[in-house]
Amino acid sequence: MSSLLRLNLGGNFLSGSLSPRVGNLKGLYWMRLSGNQLSGEIPASIVTLVNLQELYLNQNRFQGPIPDSLTNMVTLKSLDLSSNNLSGVISKSLEATNGFDDCNLLGKGSFGCVYKGELADGTSVAVKVFNFSEEEADVDTIDVHHECEILCNLRHRNLIKIISICYAIDFKALVLEFMPNGSLEKWLYSYNNFLDIIQRVNIAIDIASALEYLHHGYSVSIVHCDLKPENVLLDGDLVAHLSDFGISKLLGDIDSITKTRMFGTVGYIAPEYGGEGIVSVKSDVYSFGILLMEVFTRRKPTEESFDERMDMKQWVTTFMPERVTDIADANLLADDSRVNFRAKVNCISSIMKLALACCAYTPEDRMNITDVLSHLKKIKSQISKSRRVRI
Numbered sequence: 001m002s003s004l005l006r007l008n009l010g011g012n013f014l015s016g017s018l019s020p021r022v023g024n025l026k027g028l029y030w031m032r033l034s035g036n037q038l039s040g041e042i043p044a045s046i047v048t049l050v051n052l053q054e055l056y057l058n059q060n061r062f063q064g065p066i067p068d069s070l071t072n073m074v075t076l077k078s079l080d081l082s083s084n085n086l087s088g089v090i091s092k093s094l095e096a097t098n099g100f101d102d103c104n105l106l107g108k109g110s111f112g113c114v115y116k117g118e119l120a121d122g123t124s125v126a127v128k129v130f131n132f133s134e135e136e137a138d139v140d141t142i143d144v145h146h147e148c149e150i151l152c153n154l155r156h157r158n159l160i161k162i163i164s165i166c167y168a169i170d171f172k173a174l175v176l177e178f179m180p181n182g183s184l185e186k187w188l189y190s191y192n193n194f195l196d197i198i199q200r201v202n203i204a205i206d207i208a209s210a211l212e213y214l215h216h217g218y219s220v221s222i223v224h225c226d227l228k229p230e231n232v233l234l235d236g237d238l239v240a241h242l243s244d245f246g247i248s249k250l251l252g253d254i255d256s257i258t259k260t261r262m263f264g265t266v267g268y269i270a271p272e273y274g275g276e277g278i279v280s281v282k283s284d285v286y287s288f289g290i291l292l293m294e295v296f297t298r299r300k301p302t303e304e305s306f307d308e309r310m311d312m313k314q315w316v317t318t319f320m321p322e323r324v325t326d327i328a329d330a331n332l333l334a335d336d337s338r339v340n341f342r343a344k345v346n347c348i349s350s351i352m353k354l355a356l357a358c359c360a361y362t363p364e365d366r367m368n369i370t371d372v373l374s375h376l377k378k379i380k381s382q383i384s385k386s387r388r389v390r391i
Helices: 020-024 044-048 068-072 092-097 144-153 184-189 197-217 271-276 281-297 312-319 338-358 369-384
Strands: 006-008 015-017 030-032 037-040 054-056 061-065 078-080 085-087 105-108 112-118 124-130 162-167 172-177 221-223 232-234 240-242 249-251
Touching: 020 044, 044 068, 184 232, 184 281, 197 221, 197 232, 197 240, 197 281, 197 338, 197 369, 221 281, 271 281, 281 312, 281 338, 281 369, 312 338, 338 369
Parallel strands: 006 030, 015 037, 030 054, 037 061, 054 078, 061 085, 078 162
Antiparallel strands: 105 112, 112 124, 124 172, 162 172, 221 249, 232 240
């Protein structure tokens, strides 16, 4: 048994105490004992599982103190001790947020707040603290455990990296990689920041790359469901990282669809999602098309000027292709060179055509994200060849 890698005994109504001999399973990297009736204290020997990355002991009857030695399990990425009778304190690593003081507040979302913190080794982190009530904790659409599982297993340069998880009855948080340049939304709408046309194309490629991984590169297809500039974060080199998987959906395969309650952001959600709650990977493609329009026009789809009679997609369609300069972000076209100006106009025109193809009304008529990514790379190649435009 010492060579056992995964142990799943969850949901079997097992009773009794957890034997200290569990520490003999040295090869374990994943263990789930949740949804049973196990009682007594968590054996101290569990900390000898030096390869353990995910440990789920939630929904049992464990009691007594949370072992302090758990903090020494450096390989542990996901720990769920909720719905027990345990006592103890939150890891000191989270005290770096200064008690979650507002001075460290980075932003607020639909499910909680994000604070800037610093670990003992000086590493800057973002701590996402969930603030839903005890009643809401059981609602599957606000499932933090679901988000934790996804984040722990995803590996891509354009996805936010999870560092650790704190999951208890009265406190749930994710410790995430800190992005020093904040959100794409900040860079689009702050007068102190500016993204040139190549930077915006690169960011679009980064986001499409992340979506391609979610849709095609994981063991199951993952739909993000809430794609918008606020959920795109930029690192020190302005490389984009997709964040916030709080309402994401796992599908069986790429052609799967599912029905769910609608929790996306109005203006970005696909028609079938907003109307019927139907989700597929093509829902993300639609949202990506809207995001492309926003990035290169610097207009929000939620502006009061857009309504049921004229939404962002219809607005762009009205000006395409002859009057693309009327809808493009004027800051992008500010250049004395006629050659450079024409190259930028051609680039934005190509981007808008691609965005409209992503926003076809029916999912079947929308592009595949892999093809979208390929088109974006071609657009980047074309504009990078023009005079005085650098990558």
